[in-house]
Amino acid sequence: MKLDRRGFLGAGVAAAATASAPMVMAGSHGKPKVVVIGGGAGGATAARYIAKDSGGAIDVTLIEPSRTYYTCFFSNLYLGGYRDMASLGHSYGGLAAQGINVVHDWAIGVDRDAKTVALAGGGSVPYDKLIMSPGIDFRDGAVEGWDLSSQNAMPHAYKAGSQTELLKAQIDAMPQGGTFAMVAPPNPFRCPPGPYERISMVAHHMKNNNPTAKILILDPKAKFSKQGLFQDGWARHYGNMIEWIGPDFGGDMVSVDPGAMEVNIDGEVTKVDVCNVIPAMKAGRIAELAGVTNEAGWAPVDPHTMATRADGDIYVLGDSSQQGDMPKSGFSANSQAKVCAMAVRGALTGSATFPARFSNTCWSLIETDDGIKVGASYEATDDKIAKTSGFVSQVGEDDATRAATYQESIGWYDGITADMFG
Amino acid sequence: MNILHTWIASAALAIVTVAPIPVFADGDPDAGERVFRRCISCHAIGPDAGNKVGPTLNEIFGRVAGTVEGFRYSRALVAAGQEGLVWDDANMDAFITRPARLVPGTRMSFSGLRKAEDRANLIAFLHTLTPETAMGTAHLVPGDPELPDEIMALVGDVAYGQYLASSCVTCHQVGNTESNIPSIIGWPAPAMVTVLHAYKNKNRDNDVMQQQTGTLSNEEIAALAAYFETLE
Numbered sequence: 001m002k003l004d005r006r007g008f009l010g011a012g013v014a015a016a017a018t019a020s021a022p023m024v025m026a027g028s029h030g031k032p033k034v035v036v037i038g039g040g041a042g043g044a045t046a047a048r049y050i051a052k053d054s055g056g057a058i059d060v061t062l063i064e065p066s067r068t069y070y071t072c073f074f075s076n077l078y079l080g081g082y083r084d085m086a087s088l089g090h091s092y093g094g095l096a097a098q099g100i101n102v103v104h105d106w107a108i109g110v111d112r113d114a115k116t117v118a119l120a121g122g123g124s125v126p127y128d129k130l131i132m133s134p135g136i137d138f139r140d141g142a143v144e145g146w147d148l149s150s151q152n153a154m155p156h157a158y159k160a161g162s163q164t165e166l167l168k169a170q171i172d173a174m175p176q177g178g179t180f181a182m183v184a185p186p187n188p189f190r191c192p193p194g195p196y197e198r199i200s201m202v203a204h205h206m207k208n209n210n211p212t213a214k215i216l217i218l219d220p221k222a223k224f225s226k227q228g229l230f231q232d233g234w235a236r237h238y239g240n241m242i243e244w245i246g247p248d249f250g251g252d253m254v255s256v257d258p259g260a261m262e263v264n265i266d267g268e269v270t271k272v273d274v275c276n277v278i279p280a281m282k283a284g285r286i287a288e289l290a291g292v293t294n295e296a297g298w299a300p301v302d303p304h305t306m307a308t309r310a311d312g313d314i315y316v317l318g319d320s321s322q323q324g325d326m327p328k329s330g331f332s333a334n335s336q337a338k339v340c341a342m343a344v345r346g347a348l349t350g351s352a353t354f355p356a357r358f359s360n361t362c363w364s365l366i367e368t369d370d371g372i373k374v375g376a377s378y379e380a381t382d383d384k385i386a387k388t389s390g391f392v393s394q395v396g397e398d399d400a401t402r403a404a405t406y407q408e409s410i411g412w413y414d415g416i417t418a419d420m421f422g
Numbered sequence: 423m424n425i426l427h428t429w430i431a432s433a434a435l436a437i438v439t440v441a442p443i444p445v446f447a448d449g450d451p452d453a454g455e456r457v458f459r460r461c462i463s464c465h466a467i468g469p470d471a472g473n474k475v476g477p478t479l480n481e482i483f484g485r486v487a488g489t490v491e492g493f494r495y496s497r498a499l500v501a502a503g504q505e506g507l508v509w510d511d512a513n514m515d516a517f518i519t520r521p522a523r524l525v526p527g528t529r530m531s532f533s534g535l536r537k538a539e540d541r542a543n544l545i546a547f548l549h550t551l552t553p554e555t556a557m558g559t560a561h562l563v564p565g566d567p568e569l570p571d572e573i574m575a576l577v578g579d580v581a582y583g584q585y586l587a588s589s590c591v592t593c594h595q596v597g598n599t600e601s602n603i604p605s606i607i608g609w610p611a612p613a614m615v616t617v618l619h620a621y622k623n624k625n626r627d628n629d630v631m632q633q634q635t636g637t638l639s640n641e642e643i644a645a646l647a648a649y650f651e652t653l654e
């Protein structure tokens with residue numbers, strides 16, 4: 001039995017439990033079981049909300065290989081020298097204290113018939129509902145000349161931690177007047193403003209340490225997120241240090257030679273000192289192994305619940321999902337996790353469910369105290385998560401507004417990490 | 423004569439009659455202190471004041487009716503509170519006009535203040551006994567809207583509020599930790615309702631908050647306020 005959501009809203013009643021009867025899964029061990037793969041923005045939030053709001057009625061297992069989660073969000077600020085790495089690390093102790101069974105291992109397969117997840121360390125974990133939020137992986141052959149074996153010479157730093165530290169070390173070691181190049185990714189990708197905030201942070205570093213350095217962005221996209229705001233900021237703060245090469249000038253025809261530290265832009269070879277390659281992306285590999293992804297490499301989901309189109313007992317959150325209009329961001333993953341947690345609890349214990357609603361805001365830092373933001377609200381329609389309205393910072397805002405925006409982003413960082421990890 | 427201000431006695435959403443002229447808005451607290459002499463035999467006020475025949479009137483504004491600790495209320499007043507009666511200016515004005523009319527069954531055996539001016543002055547004086555934080559006015563700023571009674575009187579659904587609040591707590595930390603973004607837990611519901619509407623109406627200008635509130639209905643704002651009020 002499914003509630004008509006439009007009818008629900010139209011009724012003007014503030015709240016009502018769904019009329020569906022509780023469908024408690026009579027698993028062999030009594031309590032219904034939820035397994036969450038990936039303890040990042042989506043997975044940690046989903047695990048925490050299900051455990052917290054079900055008051056022990058649901059057994060929650062979180063599978064995550066790392067003992068410390070380093071946030072990609074604010075990792076650009078680390079590159080700019082505004083944060084240290086330790087301040088980006090979060091442990092799973094709070095989730096364990098919430099009663100979540102945290103298993104530090106890789107999920108290596110999903111048996112959808114037996115409803116079990118296989119672990120790299122051996123053994124398997126049974127589920128009634130499986131939630132996956134494994135982030136992204138890179139597409140093979142996306143940038144000619146680059147593969148994962150070149151990630152030390154040309155780091156992506158698009159999963160935070162050692163890659164970010166490596167890129168930072170290379171930036172710090174760059175010779176005076178050297179060249180930093182970024183190969184930007186095609187759509188869709190994790191954190192649409194991320195590459196451009198990163199450019200801003202690298203420029204901030206260079207301005208103070210290596211003022212004659214050059215920064216090249218090789219971009220297959222004709223336009224990018226908050227472009228006007230970034231380009232205005234770059235011109236104000238960094239003169240002509242930054243050169244953006246879009247597809248009109250060969251930004252979409254790039255290959256690299258990690259051994260020679262060269263980039264080839266539509267036939268023209270340039271020697272570079274640091275090369276940040278951010279390849280095209282796809283859903284985290286485990287989603288593909290579970291068979292819930294499409295040809296494009298993402299997992300299509302039902303916007304009302306985040307359940308995959310392929311399997312109603314498997315939900316995919318965050319970057320891996322193909323949901324519609326939301327950007328792939330930590331904020332989005334966190335927002336989707338709450339809808340999913342509610343839907344999963346409702347399905348397993350009959351708890352009240354409400355119409356899905358989502359939101360996102362992405363803050364970016366251009367230079368000290370020059371913060372910008374873009375945000376929107378979304379609703380679930382039958383075919384996608386659809387944007388209903390949004391806002392974006394304006395060119396020409398006063399300094400106080402920009403400084404307040406940056407301060408707000410710090411508040412958001414502290415808020416969302418507390419919301420994820422308890 | 424109609425009761426100008428009332429509260430919602432059920433989940434039904436709209437009532438309320440003609441918007442009254444809020445005379446109580448500009449009373450004189452000094453004159454009100456003199457009016458208060460008529461109350462003092464039953465109500466204690468000031469530091470360390472306890473309950474007498476009636477409850478203390480310290481921090482009465484923003485409080486749910488029938489909830490002063492340690493006081494034995496009539497069943498009628500407790501029920502009124504449970505159904506959503508909160509002491510704001512309008513409800514206080516209606517009550518002291520004639521207590522037994524607003525809350526039939528109240529034990530307060532006071533026939534009422536007939537003169538609007540006396541009531542306005544008394545309300546102004548009682549406000550001096552409610553610290554801004556308790557009232558929630560600490561959360562308010564000049565330019566925040568005066569909302570119509572039908573909005574202030576909505577009784578929010580706490581369970582729905584909890585779901586909606588999941589989107590607030592991405593930035594506003596639960597607990598009293600404030601990191602550049604204010605803590606919003608435990609606010610009196612009227613203050614929360616006013617502030618959320620202030621963003622929704624763009625009386626206040628943080629664009630994230632305008633965005634968040636722009637999609638909320640009046641009922642949803644009431645639900646959020648009801649939920650956050652329950653947190654400590």
Ligand SMILES: Cc1cc2nc3c(=O)[nH]c(=O)nc-3n(C[C@H](O)[C@H](O)[C@H](O)COP(=O)(O)OP(=O)(O)OC[C@H]3O[C@@H](n4cnc5c(N)ncnc54)[C@H](O)[C@@H]3O)c2cc1C
Nearest residue numbers: 038040041042072073107134135191318319328329330331
């Ligand atoms: C430079 C940069 C800046 C960013 N800035 C922002 C920002 O300011 N604001 C914002 O909102 N977002 C930002 N983002 C985006 C944000 O980091 C991601 O969108 C978000 O982390 C997505 O959440 P997720 O749950 O999908 O994946 P993740 O947070 O990446 O979590 C995935 C987790 O799954 C685990 N995992 C993967 N495979 C397996 C497996 N097989 N078994 C078990 N565990 C597995 C991983 O170890 C990881 O911990 C930024 C990203 C980058 C790269």
